[in-house]
Amino acid sequence: QKEVEQDPGPLSVPEGAIVSLNCTYSNSAFQYFMWYRQYSRKGPELLMYTYSSGNKEDGRFTAQVDKSSKYISLFIRDSQPSDSATYLCATQGSTNAGKSTFGDGTTLTVKP
Amino acid sequence: DTGVSQNPRHKITKRGQNVTFRCDPISEHNRLYWYRQTLGQGPEFLTYFQNEAQLEKSRLLSDRFSAERPKGSFSTLEIQRTEQGDSAMYLCASSPKIRFGNTIYFGEGSWLTVV
Numbered sequence: 001q002k003e004v005e006q007d008p009g010p011l012s013v014p015e016g017a018i019v020s021l022n023c024t025y026s027n028s029a030f031q032y033f034m035w036y037r038q039y040s041r042k043g044p045e046l047l048m049y050t051y052s053s054g055n056k057e058d059g060r061f062t063a064q065v066d067k068s069s070k071y072i073s074l075f076i077r078d079s080q081p082s083d084s085a086t087y088l089c090a091t092q093g094s095t096n097a098g099k100s101t102f103g104d105g106t107t108l109t110v111k112p
Numbered sequence: 113d114t115g116v117s118q119n120p121r122h123k124i125t126k127r128g129q130n131v132t133f134r135c136d137p138i139s140e141h142n143r144l145y146w147y148r149q150t151l152g153q154g155p156e157f158l159t160y161f162q163n164e165a166q167l168e169k170s171r172l173l174s175d176r177f178s179a180e181r182p183k184g185s186f187s188t189l190e191i192q193r194t195e196q197g198d199s200a201m202y203l204c205a206s207s208p209k210i211r212f213g214n215t216i217y218f219g220e221g222s223w224l225t226v227v
Contacts, residue, residue, distance in 0.1 A: 043219050
């Protein structure tokens with residue numbers, strides 16, 4: 001079993017929809033949680049970065065972490081065609097100094 | 113800030129040949145990471161450097177793989193006697209020295225196809 005499991009998708013939504021992307025993790029030592037966006041044949045780009053449980057908002061994006069259930073979510077409001085990409089969740093422990101463990105990604109398509 | 117630069121972007125090689133990838137991190141980032149990503153999978157950690165010291169290596173990094181970061185600047189990842197299973201995108205990332213947590217910045221990746 002992988003340490004980080006991500007809903008595989010693919011996910012297709014109409015423009016303007018609210019998108020929910022989800023991951024679960026198994027290692028209680030994970031303390032930092034990230035969401036990356038990856039366009040086809042490009043490197044991942046950091047979108048959101050959170051520490052501990054709670055919500056963090058940045059524009060149309062909200063990251064949510066529930067450490068009690070080991071559940072990570074990313075919400076995208078008013079989705080745009082330009083949001084079409086693969087979204088990767090990632091986690092990290094306090095002592096791993098940058099070694100991140102990634103989910104396998106969810107591919108999102110936002111249709112105009 | 114020109115971002116993390118990786119070369120070559122694409123490499124096609126015959127099985128058994130050696131290949132080398134180069135990564136130039138964001139200037140003044142003292143940590144540098146190598147990850148590998150195959151189609152439909154997330155990136156998998158291979159190794160990381162703090163300055164010129166290689167501090168951690170994944171068990172994924174077999175004896176055929178070697179990474180260096182001379183002088184703590186650019187890094188190279190060499191794969192000897194390539195196998196078809198080595199076909200993947202090799203991602204380099206860098207980060208500044210941090211007090212806690214981590215934000216790492218990825219390059220565009222180097223695609224390797226072993227035929």
